[in-house]
Amino acid sequence: MNQRKMGDLLPRLIPILAVLLALLVGAVMLALLGTNPWEAYRALFIGAFGSTNALADTIVKATPLLFVGLGICIAFRGGVLNIGGEGQLVTGAIAATAVALAVPTWPGWIIVLMSLSAGMLAGAIWGGIAGLLKAHLNVNEILSTIMLNYIAVFGMNYLLRGPMMDPLQIKLGSFTPQTARLPRSVDLPRLIPTRLHLGAAIAVVLAFAVYVLLWRTTIGFRIRTVGKNLRAALAAGINTKRYMVLSLLLAGAFAGLGGAVEVLGLHHRMFTDGSAFGFTGSAGFNGIVAALFGQLHPIGTIPAAFLLGALLTGANKMQRVMQVPSALIGALSGLIVLLVVGSEIFHRRQIRRADKRNSELEDAVDAKEDS
């Protein structure tokens, strides 16, 4: 029994070990650049957790990661890969902004609900398109979601430089590509007097909702069946195409909602630097890491997103305090992604190996690998 518990615990520790290893390698890189790694990491830690403000910033950073990550949990469980978080965040944000700007005089809470729904819907459509392409035309969803990211960015740039540009910017002649500020009545309430807004709480509540969806409802049962064995799912009467589309659609919906929340809770307007990154800060990709880090479990994704948020926030501060080149921060977070994902893949392979050993296939595989 004890042995079993150890066996269960180890895989959960692997991501943590991966982060520690990444920090270790980062320390070596810092030392080589002539920075004191200890000091640097202290700055990172303080930057992420050192004050109420820092902690609030960490959570604010983690929020979109959690939204995207929840969608990723659903998609992965349904056997589809969603690389389209960036595009879905962007379309969600644009839709939310457009709705809020269209009816500025309505009661705030109605606009908030409409705006969040619009964001969710837009993201769902963006994900759903990839789902439809996969289910009916057999288009690989990795390719289609990446393409859809580009389309979303082009759309965003066009709208913010054209029809949706802030009239004030036009009047001033500065033509900054951003929309007008949304009416203050739609600002999401602050949780404490920091930048921390209601969005984080919404995301956490939704994490539990996703758990219920996946493991307590027939919809989740079907999504998981399709993800595990397509033919058995079909034989069980499940409309496999529909559920493939649904998995991507839900993944898009969560990311889209994440984009809407970013607008209403944090930026209060939509803006662009020409790329998706300017608005998303790569949350669409980091959300995937958060979900993998959280073992593709919605509840596990909560602390995973938080840790990743801390790392991003802290690294930012570290960069400013220690004057380390920003490329190093990029390298560090890349390293963590690599190690986390790598350890995840490694772990899966180990499980598969163990399975194989039990399932009589082992030496066939060995034979193939040997040859």
Add this chain to the structure above:
Amino acid sequence: MSTSIIEQVQVKELVARGIVKQFPGVLASDHVNFDVHSGEIHTLLGENGAGKSTLMKILYGMYRPDAGEVLINGTPVRFHSPLDAIRQGIGMVHQHFMLVPTFTVAENVALGLPSSRRVVLDLDIVSRRIEELAKTYGLHVDPQAKVWQLSVGEQQRVEILKVLYRGASLLILDEPTAVLTPQEVEEFSETLRRMINEGHAIVFISHKLHEVLALSDRITVLRNGRVVDTVLAADATKEGLARLMVGREVILQVEHPEVTYGDVRLAVHGLSANGDSGLPALRGVDLEVRASEILGLAGVSGNGQKELAEVIAGMRSSTSGQVFFDGTDVTGSLPGKLLDHGLSYIPEERMVDGTVRDFSVEENLILKDHHRQPYAHGVFMDFTKIASESDRLIEAFDIRTPSRHTPLKSLSGGNIQKLILARELSRNPSVLVAAQPTRGLDVSATEYVHRRLIEQRSAGTATLLISEDLDEILNLADRIAVIYEGRIMGIVERGNVDVEQIGLMMAGVSEQTTK
């Protein structure tokens, strides 16, 4: 075996003493003593989940025992992987074949072995050696043929050739005959006899008692991981063995009560479909099954049975023709719609179409009805009901599992089949398509399934029973249709069965219909 690639010892005698293997919740081997020596066939017999495969996997180095020792020619050995076992001259043919379909026979045999020309392939040498072996042991197969073109029986010969090629002197054969036709079993027995004459030792697993009696020298019966007895085949009887295995009397033949047939429930008209390779597998099949009737479909495997079952179950599309359920045209419908019409389907490929490996026993049991009462109310699943129903089915169908939460993949082969049967039969189907429903089941489970099929028949189910086991069809079917190369050769009433004639039709010889 001078040409053998790997330096090996000849296994004169293998002795396993006090083998213990514990899995979570199951003691799969409980102080097992077992031995086999050159020149004999020693059969392992036991119910599904008795621990036969586990013991064999221990001898083959796939599992490490918790206690006990294995001696070869008197010397204790320790295997860390099958590679160690292969080096000691042990070979195993698993129930599920592990050949690469797009490779030739020779390529499959050579796979994973060093070439005698180092980096240059020596397939010509391999082919020659295969032909030699094939001649010695009567394992006829063309070394140049691609594996996907071979029948199941031929593939099995390749598996055995592969093991022999590696110079094994002890062969472990886990349910090798489950997939063979009666004629193939004959050839197979001949091969085994030649092998023991050459001094090989063979461990054989099968659930078919007549085969076991005909082939074995000694028989060891396992029950719940323990050895019940080891007997000489010459002294054993079918009934006696069944009693040893199960611990009670087993009725080997079920009753076949009179029924009145109802309306036609399942009808297939002019049905054609392609096989996986894209070539026609069904060529205009016509069949009708009435309520309370079992239509047996006999035939050598690979003559379109699998495709027919799949088209009816909505898992494969047809190229022409129609399928009717209760007079409604359901051609091309998704399985979901067919399930609503009362279809139950026991697929031939249980791990691919019938179950989800990574799901628990309970999730697999509710796979087809997860959205219906009592398992769900609206979209929410009712886990109390799921638990109680699962436990009831586990009990009723005697599925040997530590709990309903156990992942399906750790169940024994026969118990996975029982789970599928539990799910499909408990739905009280109006049409049942059963492909090889008792493949891999032990005698008592087979008896139980036969009884359940007859019960369903009395309850009005229209059953299409596809089986390579002619005895099973003769026992259960009201009418017998014979399929050959995708065509129905004829349909015979239960009353006037001529086994000889059915055999001929299975071989595609006679095309006359006996009405």
